[in-house]
Amino acid sequence: MQDSTRNRSREPDAGRPGNGRHDRDRNGGGDGHDGGAERPPRRRLSGARAVAAAKEQLLDLTGQPCESVSSLSRTHDGWRIALEVVELERIPRTTDILASYVVELDDEGELMGYERVHRYYRNEVNGE
Secondary structure: OOHHHHHHHHHHOOOOOHHHHHHHOOOOOOOOHHHHHHOOOOOOOHHHHHHHHHHHHHHHOOOOOOEEEEEEEOOOOOOEEEEEEEEOOOHHHHHEEEEEEEEEOOOOOOEEEEEEEEOOOOOOOOOO
């Protein structure tokens, strides 16, 4: 009897989540198709999540936290986000030096590129 218990403990855990082969069989997904059919398609990244991802990526790249979001627009394959960053703090604050960065993400939130497009004093009024 001890041997049969030992053998059962060595069997794959069909009831445990995360065991791909058994989950697929149990959920009716074992139809012989392999490859990308195992994972459900990912949902498109929302604007709010794109902004959060862009802020995180820019912080990692520049070491400076984002102060504000200037624009957000969907592209054919992701998002384009303009973020404002304080690059140099000064006294008085009106003389802080800020920069505008454009961050491009794909639909899954992966960084495609970024660029600093403008530097300016906080008190600079732009007529655009």
